Amino acid sequence: MKATRIVLAAVAAALVCGCGIALSASGEPGSGPPAIGAVRPVGSGADIVLPFDAYRHTATEINVIERATALLARDCLGRFGHDWTPPTADAVDTSRPAAGGRYGIVDAAEVARLGYHAPVRPDRPAQPQPPLDVLMVYTGKGASTVGGRPVPEGGCVGEARRRLEEGVPTAMPGAAFAELDRELYLTAQADERVQRLMAGWRGCMAESGRQYADVWAANDDVRWSSPEPTPEEIASAKADLACRTRTGLAGTWLAVETAYQQRAIKERSPEFDALAKAMQVRLANARRVTDR
Amino acid sequence: MRATAVVAAAIAAAAVGVGTAGTAQAACLAQYACMYSNSNLGGYKYENFNSQANWGNLRYAGTSVPLWAGDGTYNNVSSMENKDTNSPIAVYYNSQYRGSCFTIRSSGTVLNFANVELSGDNHDGWVANDVMNSHHFNIACGTYYG
Numbered sequence: 001m002k003a004t005r006i007v008l009a010a011v012a013a014a015l016v017c018g019c020g021i022a023l024s025a026s027g028e029p030g031s032g033p034p035a036i037g038a039v040r041p042v043g044s045g046a047d048i049v050l051p052f053d054a055y056r057h058t059a060t061e062i063n064v065i066e067r068a069t070a071l072l073a074r075d076c077l078g079r080f081g082h083d084w085t086p087p088t089a090d091a092v093d094t095s096r097p098a099a100g101g102r103y104g105i106v107d108a109a110e111v112a113r114l115g116y117h118a119p120v121r122p123d124r125p126a127q128p129q130p131p132l133d134v135l136m137v138y139t140g141k142g143a144s145t146v147g148g149r150p151v152p153e154g155g156c157v158g159e160a161r162r163r164l165e166e167g168v169p170t171a172m173p174g175a176a177f178a179e180l181d182r183e184l185y186l187t188a189q190a191d192e193r194v195q196r197l198m199a200g201w202r203g204c205m206a207e208s209g210r211q212y213a214d215v216w217a218a219n220d221d222v223r224w225s226s227p228e229p230t231p232e233e234i235a236s237a238k239a240d241l242a243c244r245t246r247t248g249l250a251g252t253w254l255a256v257e258t259a260y261q262q263r264a265i266k267e268r269s270p271e272f273d274a275l276a277k278a279m280q281v282r283l284a285n286a287r288r289v290t291d292r
Numbered sequence: 293m294r295a296t297a298v299v300a301a302a303i304a305a306a307a308v309g310v311g312t313a314g315t316a317q318a319a320c321l322a323q324y325a326c327m328y329s330n331s332n333l334g335g336y337k338y339e340n341f342n343s344q345a346n347w348g349n350l351r352y353a354g355t356s357v358p359l360w361a362g363d364g365t366y367n368n369v370s371s372m373e374n375k376d377t378n379s380p381i382a383v384y385y386n387s388q389y390r391g392s393c394f395t396i397r398s399s400g401t402v403l404n405f406a407n408v409e410l411s412g413d414n415h416d417g418w419v420a421n422d423v424m425n426s427h428h429f430n431i432a433c434g435t436y437y438g
Contacts, residue, residue, distance in 0.1 A: 062432050066378065066398060087378040091398060091430065098382075098433040101390030118388040123342050124379050124430050129322045138377065139399055141319075157377070157399050174437030178394045181434060185392045220387050220425065225346045 033191055034259035042250035044107050045100015050254070051261040052181055053099075055275045059092040061283055066091035068286035069160045073138060076156035080146050082134045087127055096121070102185075103250045104215045105241055115229035115237040116219055164289075168281045171274040184264060188257035197249045204243035210236060215244070320373045325381055325427060327359055329367040331404035336367060343428040346387040360425050369424050373401045382433035384426045391425075393433035400437070 042048060057065065070086030077084045101118070105111050110119060129135075136142035140155025152159035172180075188194060198214055205212055212218040218240050224233045244250055265272045320326035320339055329335030329352060336352035338359055344350060347359035347369065360368050374381045374396045385391035396402055405424060 056434070057432075057436065059432050062380070062436065066380075069398075070378070089378060091378050091380060092432045093430045096431060098431065099393070101384070101386075101388065102392060104386070104390050116388055118345055118390070124376075126323065126341065127378070130377065132322075135322055135377075174435045178435035178437070181394075182392055216386055216391065219390055220348075222348060225349050225387070 033193070033256075034263045036193070036252070036255040036259045039248065039251040039255045042103070042106050042254055045097035047106070048097065048099050048102050048254060050099070050258055051265055052177075055177070055265075055272055055279070057279060057283070059094040059098065061279075061286075062092045063090045063094070064283065064290055065164065065286045068164060068289035069157060071289050072160035072163050073156040076152065076159050077134060077137060080137050080149060080151075080156075082137060084130060084134055084138070089124065089127075093121070103253050104219050105237055105244075106250055108241060111237045111241050112234065115233035116221070116224045117229045117233075164282055164285045166285060168278045168285070169274050171278040172268075172271045177275070180264060184260040185257060188253065188260050191256045191260075194249070194253050194256050197247045197252055200247040201240075201243045201249050204246055205239060208239045210239060215240065215249070320375045323376045325429070326373040326375065327369040328371045328373075329357070329359075329369065331370045333371050333373060333401070333403065335370070338369075343389075343426075345389060345426050347425050347427075348387065370405050371401070371403050372396060372405070372427075374398060376429065379429045380432050380436065382428045382431035383424055384428070384433070385424060387425045389426050389428050389431075395432045395434060395436045397436060402437075 040047065067086070074084050074086050100106070105116060130138065136155075137146055137151055138156050140151050140153060140158055142151075144151055154161070201215065202212065205218070210218070212221075218236065221236075223230075224236075226233075229237075318337075320337075321341075324339045324341050325344075326333075326337060326339040327347075328337050336355055336357055338350055338352045340350075348361070350359045351357060352359065352367070357367050372381075372383065376398055378398050380398055380400070381396045382389070382393050383396060384393045
């Protein structure tokens with residue numbers, strides 16, 4: 001129910017302020033819903049690729065940046081007499097599609113096995129906890145001076161991150177990008193083309209006696225929060241996915257959101273160009289550290 | 293409006309004698325994720341080492357208050373710390389790591405989920421308290437910050 005309420009809230013807010021929900025760069029009305037391109041089938045999380053993805057570091061790049069951050073932080077900690085060994089494990093699992101669950105369940109094999117439960121992957125192993133005096137200097141949360149040396153703002157990790165940002169042009173802040181991403185996600189979900197298919201999905205589910213307002217209400221049904229999926233959950237998830245397939249919901253949803261994101265990139269091209277440039281410089285900075 | 297909502301939540305909680313909104317918290321343990329019911333790491337606290345697929349099943353420490361209890365519930369998570377020095381945390385708007393998402397970098401903090409939500413007074417307050425429902429370590433999803 002909550003996703004429905006969010007969409008309704010977005011629509012209601014738009015009505016109150018009279019500014020529409022297809023937000024453009026300036027917050028002024030867009031020129032109506034954008035035309036969509038080809039509707040591609042979505043059968044797995046890997047199929048969900050959006051234009052904004054090109055303006056975010058990939059998992060592999062994040063691992064390089066995090067590794068560089070750790071190496072620079074190690075150098076910083078050395079100045080305080082701490083011998084700290086950075087973690088060797090990758091920060092991010094590169095084998096998993098980052099946005100695979102953006103539209104809910106999509107993978108028939110997973111649904112048949114797990115219902116709405118996400119595949120369980122081994123959580124990261126616990127690593128030896130750094131001594132707390134090291135952690136204090138690493139994070140900068142504690143004394144401002146240690147051994148007569150001032151602790152950098154934000155600690156050694158703060159210093160490391162500032163080093164990696166040297167020469168990086170000013171670009172859209174992460175919070176603003178996240179907000180834009182969220183706005184367009186909700187706008188796409190509220191788009192008439194998606195809502196029409198969502199209504200079809202509702203009707204399809206009702207044929208098997210399942211009454212849900214939208215796909216999120218089914219995904220978040222508290223009955224599915226048991227440790228292991230129940231037969232009822234798996235049956236419901238199978239019906240859900242069959243209805244998604246019958247209506248073509250996920251593919252259209254992806255196409256609609258793609259169109260909104262493409263329009264935003266076009267309308268805000270200087271900002272997105274700056275984001276791309278910032279990513280290049282940041283990654284080059286990180287590689288210089290990891291390659292040294 | 294968000295600040296108003298937080299204050300209102302504090303007043304409402306105090307009125308029933310269960311609130312700790314705005315009070316100092318013990319530090320979040322190293323390598324853990326810590327979630328708080330109010331912005332700025334205030335209010336109730338939950339901390340755990342592992343990824344969690346359904347915040348509705350979790351309870352703040354020492355309480356029976358869930359981290360997600362339905363739309364518009366003030367005590368739903370409003371800020372979060374990632375105390376892992378290596379792993380980022382992907383935070384999802386739905387259970388089972390689904391829906392849209394953002395990522396809190398290693399050793400990162402998001403002081404107010406309202407800042408990663410829809411902007412505008414019409415959304416603040418309840419939307420920020422509504423949508424977060426699961427988190428996963430070692431995944432980067434959506435915008436990466438904190």
